[in-house]
Amino acid sequence: MANCNRGVSPGGVSFAPLLFAGDINVYSVARAFHEAFGIRSKVFGKYMQGPCLHSRIIDYTADPALEEPEVFVERVCSFAGQHEQDRVLLIGCGDSYVQLASAHRGSFPENVIVPSIDAALMAELTHKEQFYNLCARLGIEYPDTFVHRAGMGDAFSLPFEAPYIVKPSSGIEYWAHPFPGQKKMYKASTQEEVKSILADVYASGYSDSMIVQNFVPGDDTNMRVLTSYSDRNGRVAMMCLGHVLLEEHTPKGAGNHAVILTECDRELMERYRRLLDDLSYRGFSNFDIKYDSRDGRFKAFEINTRTGRSNYYVTASGANVAQLLVDDCIDARPLPFYCADADSLWMVVPRKVAFDYIKPEPYRRRMRELIREGRWVNPLHYAPDAGFRRSWSLLKNQLGHFVKYRKYVGKK
Numbered sequence: 001m002a003n004c005n006r007g008v009s010p011g012g013v014s015f016a017p018l019l020f021a022g023d024i025n026v027y028s029v030a031r032a033f034h035e036a037f038g039i040r041s042k043v044f045g046k047y048m049q050g051p052c053l054h055s056r057i058i059d060y061t062a063d064p065a066l067e068e069p070e071v072f073v074e075r076v077c078s079f080a081g082q083h084e085q086d087r088v089l090l091i092g093c094g095d096s097y098v099q100l101a102s103a104h105r106g107s108f109p110e111n112v113i114v115p116s117i118d119a120a121l122m123a124e125l126t127h128k129e130q131f132y133n134l135c136a137r138l139g140i141e142y143p144d145t146f147v148h149r150a151g152m153g154d155a156f157s158l159p160f161e162a163p164y165i166v167k168p169s170s171g172i173e174y175w176a177h178p179f180p181g182q183k184k185m186y187k188a189s190t191q192e193e194v195k196s197i198l199a200d201v202y203a204s205g206y207s208d209s210m211i212v213q214n215f216v217p218g219d220d221t222n223m224r225v226l227t228s229y230s231d232r233n234g235r236v237a238m239m240c241l242g243h244v245l246l247e248e249h250t251p252k253g254a255g256n257h258a259v260i261l262t263e264c265d266r267e268l269m270e271r272y273r274r275l276l277d278d279l280s281y282r283g284f285s286n287f288d289i290k291y292d293s294r295d296g297r298f299k300a301f302e303i304n305t306r307t308g309r310s311n312y313y314v315t316a317s318g319a320n321v322a323q324l325l326v327d328d329c330i331d332a333r334p335l336p337f338y339c340a341d342a343d344s345l346w347m348v349v350p351r352k353v354a355f356d357y358i359k360p361e362p363y364r365r366r367m368r369e370l371i372r373e374g375r376w377v378n379p380l381h382y383a384p385d386a387g388f389r390r391s392w393s394l395l396k397n398q399l400g401h402f403v404k405y406r407k408y409v410g411k412k
Contacts, residue, residue, distance in 0.1 A: 005059060006086055007037035011331035015087040017041040017322070018079050018112075020066070020097035024348065027051040028312035028379045029093055030058050032322035035315070044075055051380055054390035072100045073107050080109040087330055088112045091307075095126060095172055098306040113329050115232075116283040122305050128169040129209050135300055138275050142300045143292075144214040150202045154195040163215040164188045166197050170208040179204040183251040187215065216290045216299055220247045221360060224265075224289040224298065225257060226272055227307070227314050229324045229335075234280030236273045237335035238324060240314040241265055245358050245367075246349070249408040255288070257310040258349045258401075259358065261366060262317040264341040268298055284321070286311070312379035313346035345376035349401045357405055 005016045017033050019026050022045025030041040034057040041058055048062040065071045080088045090112050092098030103119040105112075116122070124130045135142050144160040147169075158164065167185040168174035179200065188194045198210055216222070223244035231237045246259040272287060286308035288301040307314075307321060315321055319340035327333045345367055347354055358364060370376050380394055 005040055005042045007039040009326045009330040013087060013330050014085060015089060015330050016083045017089045019043045019091050019093055021045055021093035022047060022050045022052050023309060024051045025307055025309040025311060026093035029091060029307060029321060031379060031382055032315045032320050036320050036323045042079060053393055054387060056385045056387060067096050069100060073104050076108055076112060080112050089325055089329060090114050093307060115325055115329050117281060117305060125303050125305055128211050128302060131303060138278060140275055140300050141297050143216050146212040148198055148210045148212055150207055158191055158212060160214040162189050164194050165213045165215050166194055167211050169211055173208050174206055177204040177206045184254045216292045218293055221245050222291045225310060226287040226289060227311060228276055228285045230276055230281040230283060231328050231335045234282055236276050238319050238338045238340060239269045240317050240319055240340035241269055242313050245363050246354060250404055259354050260310055260313045260346040262341060262344045314340055316344040316346055316377045318342040343375055345370040347378050350398050353401050353405055357409060
């Protein structure tokens with residue numbers, strides 16, 4: 001196994017990946033770099049914990065102050081200085097990091113490449129209120145939505161029926177103001193309950209708008225995840241659609257994907273391809289979408305202007321995310337449009353948990369087929385990274401899913 005952070009592209013150019021975050025997202029990207037080029041990725045995260053802990057394919061440094069702009073910029077500049085002869089691929093694998101990279105790209109040395117959109121477009125897309133305004137202009141459907149602002153208090157009436165979903169427009173500001181009972185999103189049965197949730201959120205110090213939506217019915221199997229890569233010319237080069245079969249249900253992890261089956265829906269993908277091309281988008285994007293059985297339409301929930309935490313489902317389906325970045329950003333190769341749709345099953349929970357909580361038999365039958373054929377993957381389980389301490393840590397993590405699903409979903 002290689003012990004350096006430097007790789008060589010197919011075109012003969014030396015490069016070094018520099019990743020930011022400490023979760024399954026960044027580990028999956030680092031795994032893709034290791035699979036494609038046999039190199040360790042340099043990774044900075046806030047804490048010494050999570051999937052990157054005890055990894056052999058990652059050179060990990062923890063810094064609790066990493067989200068401070070001056071600290072972030074210093075880390076990037078220092079690494080770039082140590083790799084003056086290399087092109088440095090700067091990849092944020094969390095919202096705060098990809099925004100910092102985009103906002104401060106003018107402060108980095110010339111050998112640093114930031115494969116993402118500019119800060120202004122990123123701010124518009126990641127702010128849910130502005131994202132839904134954009135969807136309305138470009139013909140992308142989304143759930144019935146009411147935008148609430150702090151100054152409105154409780155003097156409002158919702159124009160659609162319960163149940164309701166309540167979530168912040170700005171996730172970064174929201175998580176910067178923790179409070180007891182804080183959740184990623186909330187489900188409410190009455191308008192009075194919505195008002196109580198809003199009061200708690202604003203009391204924490206959060207000041208941006210809140211989104212209240214009509215709940216789209218259906219279980220986890222109605223969800224889809226669409227990952228795209230748009231090249232340096234602002235054209236979509238790759239798309240991969242995942243059919244979510246199971247999500248996490250913890251208060252702060254609700255909506256995180258747990259099991260994904262790759263599928264293909266060209267009509268749906270083309271709709272989002274037109275949106276990205278119209279924006280001259282650049283880099284990875286990740287959409288959360290849900291099928292609404294009431295009208296037979298797919299509704300957009302949000303866009304992440306980066307790889308999603310489940311991004312390894314894309315690599316497993318035939319489009320290695322690291323290879324895409326190197327081909328485009330390092331070698332400047334032309335990238336003809338490619339749909340990554342090789343049959344694949346992605347899971348971050350034990351197989352028993354998946355089969356216990358995914359009930360429709362057609363999905364269970366397809367899962368069994370893919371497992372028998374060896375076309376399934378847990379991105380955290382990687383043979384070249386199977387040291388004792390890491391394996392023990394992963395075992396505890398996997399066992400923890402039994403407890404979490406029993407607590408938050410119920411005994412099966």
